[in-house]
Amino acid sequence: MDFAHSPRAREYLEKVTAFVETEIIPREREYLEAQRSQADRWAVPPLIEELKQKAREQGLWNLFLPDARHGPGLGVAEYAPLAERMGRSLIAPEVFNCNAPDTGNAEVLVHYGSDEQRERWLAPLLAGRIRSAFCMTEPEVASSDATNMAATAVLDGDEVVLNGRKWWSTGIGHPDCKFVIFMGLTDPTAHRYLRHSMVLVPVDTPGVRIERMLPVLGQYDEPYGHGEVSFTDVRLPADAVIAGPGRGFEIAQGRLGPGRIHHCMRLIGMAERALELACRRATERTAFGKPLVDLGGNRERVARARIAIDQARLHVLHTAWLLDTAGAAAATGELSQVKAAVPAMAQDVIDMAIQFHGGAGLSDDTPLTGFLAAARALRLADGPDEVHLGVVARRELRRYRDERGGRGGNNGNNGNNENNGNDGQGEQR
Amino acid sequence: MDFAHSPRAREYLEKVTAFVETEIIPREREYLEAQRSQADRWAVPPLIEELKQKAREQGLWNLFLPDARHGPGLGVAEYAPLAERMGRSLIAPEVFNCNAPDTGNAEVLVHYGSDEQRERWLAPLLAGRIRSAFCMTEPEVASSDATNMAATAVLDGDEVVLNGRKWWSTGIGHPDCKFVIFMGLTDPTAHRYLRHSMVLVPVDTPGVRIERMLPVLGQYDEPYGHGEVSFTDVRLPADAVIAGPGRGFEIAQGRLGPGRIHHCMRLIGMAERALELACRRATERTAFGKPLVDLGGNRERVARARIAIDQARLHVLHTAWLLDTAGAAAATGELSQVKAAVPAMAQDVIDMAIQFHGGAGLSDDTPLTGFLAAARALRLADGPDEVHLGVVARRELRRYRDERGGRGGNNGNNGNNENNGNDGQGEQR
Amino acid sequence: MDFAHSPRAREYLEKVTAFVETEIIPREREYLEAQRSQADRWAVPPLIEELKQKAREQGLWNLFLPDARHGPGLGVAEYAPLAERMGRSLIAPEVFNCNAPDTGNAEVLVHYGSDEQRERWLAPLLAGRIRSAFCMTEPEVASSDATNMAATAVLDGDEVVLNGRKWWSTGIGHPDCKFVIFMGLTDPTAHRYLRHSMVLVPVDTPGVRIERMLPVLGQYDEPYGHGEVSFTDVRLPADAVIAGPGRGFEIAQGRLGPGRIHHCMRLIGMAERALELACRRATERTAFGKPLVDLGGNRERVARARIAIDQARLHVLHTAWLLDTAGAAAATGELSQVKAAVPAMAQDVIDMAIQFHGGAGLSDDTPLTGFLAAARALRLADGPDEVHLGVVARRELRRYRDERGGRGGNNGNNGNNENNGNDGQGEQR
């Protein structure tokens, strides 16, 4: 057992850390002011391109991709601490070209895209010239149960026709967002995991319409944003279907594991920065003759936050290591564990930091409310906490049920082809 | 012991309930759409004046005032359940002319205002023709400790001169907001509770400047809003000082008790409505073949919310009853108790309701994010939870400390002239 | 709305309070030492009879009975604060002849007993000469679901024959325990609420055997204790069946409401005393140069305990008032609410008080571990918390289901005329 990062991971960690702390965080205020002063809140302040350029020059680019053809080819566990560092600033992920959902979309195209899709969409995406969105969740149904999905992707001769309404399509507000990956029902008569397809849809295809942008706790997260998007008789050549019809679930599954690790690590970065801001504030501000941190239970709050963050980080790193060494199927339970635990932890720590800041914490004078929105949203996005707790419980109980019929497992990490129907349900988003 | 409301309170409760449920809530969407479609987000949709007119015609107007000259003269405990009903809709309080901080400002003018102040400011305020704000909290200091207050209200001949910066001045964004009550330091050499004054300041006085409006978790709560306001050499006649110099704390204290009850009861109304929305959603939506409410621990969440709300309501009603029957001093501990307990309870219930709604809960499609902002803000406004917990602890411990020197109390409700220095500190905002 | 107790209730409250504080609590140590020094841990130290005599002389006797023929005839809400005071000492309830399950058994006999049963068993019970137990829960089945009950009470000519095994029969260890009330299945073909009977069984009836006494968290709670009791072909005259065959559920239901109030109020008394002990300890002990209470978050713990206790008390008092004024059926939801909330609250406060005491808190040097066992047991006794949360949730959701067209849901706990149906299931123990 060795908790030390590999030399290569440490090297990247030092570089990314330095970049975030010296290039990005000191310029957050400048970014915010640029954003506030520009006529269009959805425009991207030029600062971002400047920082992207600098990051790319330093080789801090597309670090999320395990594929060595497109970067350093770091493993999930090696990338994880970098994602944490990027999480410390809401503008950092884009700077390193490591922003969701571009990361997941890029992985999909690397693994399942056609050569043409790779050339036309993946290349500029990896170059940071365009951005993308992912259209899966639907407003009319409980999308935590993927079998509820109502949007359609129907083959019609050599075309595929899309209809339906999606929302919480993150990133679609960005001026550079040029394509989305759309998931829809293709063949309702097929096996439940073979019914859906993923389709690459250029944003300017006729019939695609952004109905509105959605706030998260009042924040639109410009210039990325979350859109409600309607698809009305959207016609595309059949080869827009990624990897062919019926492979939507398969693709979604592969996309999910690393994405959850990234989300969780970024949230841990937000929690760390929130704790740091809280500590600074509480040592600097004075009330009743003492620094705030020495009032009431504040020191215990700091300690509990430290413990919660450290436990969460180890939990996610262990899960990433499992993903790297044993594969996504073996890590299913752990992925649900961290998904259920980390956003809630981050929400609590950030809420505490807000409280330490008094009124300032409620406003947009600190990144805390943005962090809070991110953490709160992640308790729902990619499957609500409760669905993931259900997956964890099912895996825990399975061994005792099995025992009563026959064989038993020996510990939580076990099981290879154990994926049956229900497990999948909670893991599709 | 009788938990039944008086016939008069029941009658008002029925009327207000009916008004909220049939006149206001069904028009929330219309209000929201009007607000979204108007050029100026800070304009008041005409709907409001229409509803105000109707409420006033039904005698549902200024119900908060215990003073029978200005309405039915309901006691705090009689008004409390009405405040709960008004809390169910973010637009209801204004409709009944019962919105904070106008309520507290009106009480101040009823009790301490000069005849001229009453005529010029109180009359239109009670008529719903103008609105007002309260300027106490400051950005540069931990305002939970009122002795930190840095803004000044200095007498200069027959004038008073104000300087300083205030923020979280709620309601100042409203187009009808015509005056603020400003609290500042007048005589730093006086006894700590005789140093400050309250001054009535017309908003258009030279030197008063709204620097910016502040969001709460991304929401500006238009058309009320929370402002950061600078006062630069603002000169007013000395009779603008309410009740004369040095009485700021005295006035603040009297203002706080009923205000806390109102805030808490409105939050209970929000929590009730959040629970109602959660139950409806969770019985209507289906996932994995069941209504959401039958998945995981959702039923227990509903039960715990019911318990938490009912306990909170009884707690606040008991405190209101104490305030009515034994006075503000006797109720100090209980006021801090409910202040520390109710906003956090409401935040939890509302957060749960958001979770039940999935993505919709995060957006502004329901009143839930507005409720969340209100509850979250109240954990800081009017003294952070932690300061109030400190007051509660001090009162609890006092009897044991006293015992060790001499006399002891006999139970939490006791104590008449026990107010000493520190208690006041946490109770000034 | 009036939170003041009636003059009569206040008078009794003062008397009981004084008795507990001056007669009982100062003699707890003497009691403990007597108990430790006697050869038989299950003998009753003579002190108890002395105190009983004194209480009876002061008219502080059988206060729990609303029936004016047997005492002052206090309502449930009037008795509730007295039960709280009795809860402050583990030996107090017996002193006032108000100990469970004698209280519930006495109520059963008052309402349903035959004249002969009243004369032979009720009279000495109310005189404090004998004690009793209640045999309902069974070891082999989840007794929270009363339909699981397997013990039988079968009529055979003019006799009733009992078979089965019960446990957690509280009080059966007491040397004066002379009878039990046994609940068993009489007619499995009858309506589910007409199948069971209650039978009065003298403890010395052949076939009744105390198999063992059960500890609660290691404590046997001598001389009362909790027994596992077997009934093997126990034959009694048919008139031992209380109120006749098939009325077991009906009787159980009537017995439950007041009993829950009593339990909850005693727990509130324990929580109050625990908080008092905690405050004393934490102001007297010093570490790191400060009283313990000024270290870390201890003051917040004191404040939160105060809030939790006060909310719980109001909650139970309100429920008692409902029981008195609207009847048991109207109070079903509230009874489940307090049953689910109060023992857990008490457990938390007591655990906190233990922590404040350091090692001493873990030992039997204070009443805290006895209180902890009582609170912990009550989270299971009389229906586990979770069953009661289920009742609360069902009632909360019913209105929304009803709204949607009168039909019921299909959830497992859901009957059609469920009010009289399943609700009862969780309420039988």
Place this chain on the structure above:
Amino acid sequence: MDFAHSPRAREYLEKVTAFVETEIIPREREYLEAQRSQADRWAVPPLIEELKQKAREQGLWNLFLPDARHGPGLGVAEYAPLAERMGRSLIAPEVFNCNAPDTGNAEVLVHYGSDEQRERWLAPLLAGRIRSAFCMTEPEVASSDATNMAATAVLDGDEVVLNGRKWWSTGIGHPDCKFVIFMGLTDPTAHRYLRHSMVLVPVDTPGVRIERMLPVLGQYDEPYGHGEVSFTDVRLPADAVIAGPGRGFEIAQGRLGPGRIHHCMRLIGMAERALELACRRATERTAFGKPLVDLGGNRERVARARIAIDQARLHVLHTAWLLDTAGAAAATGELSQVKAAVPAMAQDVIDMAIQFHGGAGLSDDTPLTGFLAAARALRLADGPDEVHLGVVARRELRRYRDERGGRGGNNGNNGNNENNGNDGQGEQR
């Protein structure tokens, strides 16, 4: 980063796991019955010696000692998972000769003992022929602050004289307990960390008296037990002072780190077994037509327990790794973190398992109440949670205070060279 155990650690883990599951757990009932049936509850059922013999033969003996002269010489992180397995049964640690406080005492003698002490006491201790206790905590003072310690170890010529009263001396009830290590004040004028000495005291030395055995939540944990021990003019040769006078703190510090890891890992083992028992019970028992686990929020409870246990295990393993690779000083903060977090986690999981068992969980029919007592005690033993939270907070805040110019704050716990100073205070027990 590699979360896999070393081959050697895996091999021991397999062996210890197999031994616990096949040799120990199946005989727990036999042990319990032997213990219940023997006249003296403090006698050791013969079963134990039999199991010890078998474990020793398999080389599963003294595994806790990193020193290769006395066993396999496993590192702390290698031993940690073995300690977890031993924690699954309350009788397992002794079977492997790995019971506290013998483990810590053995480590003290290995590192600091004289040759004579090693021969006379260490050898039989490591052979499992004798047992020992540790006397540090005192009843009269808050022992979390070691400077409160009042017992004395005064040099008088070539003798050392001990006086004072200790309690919570674990293991002193065991019939084989032959010596204790006593900590006392030697030179009150020395530097605070050079004042105390540790003295090896044969239990039969005149003046040593076990005043009583102390229950933990009603349980005496026979045959180990926790004693209150008085030392009255206990005279020993001066060479009984371990490593010479004034080195008490130094020795205590070295003893603490591994001990905390062991305690935490055993608690994790208890929590795992509690969860296993809970899952079995809840899949086997039925109520309301369903297995218990499918009622209410029970599945979420299972999931949250799984998450909490896994996070805690990673946390402790990481701390153990730090201890192994960077030393005790570097791991101080992490040791306090796990000490503050793991016992509370275990208490919660065990409490949940008790609830799943209904009445049976409260009794001694399962190991759960024993586990609960162990977890609850550990929230106080070896420094209360709150003291450790204080250490964690201080370390967290130090960097921000340092940043502000090297000066310290004025909070009570705060020295200047506080690293060696106050941190120690909370870590001495």
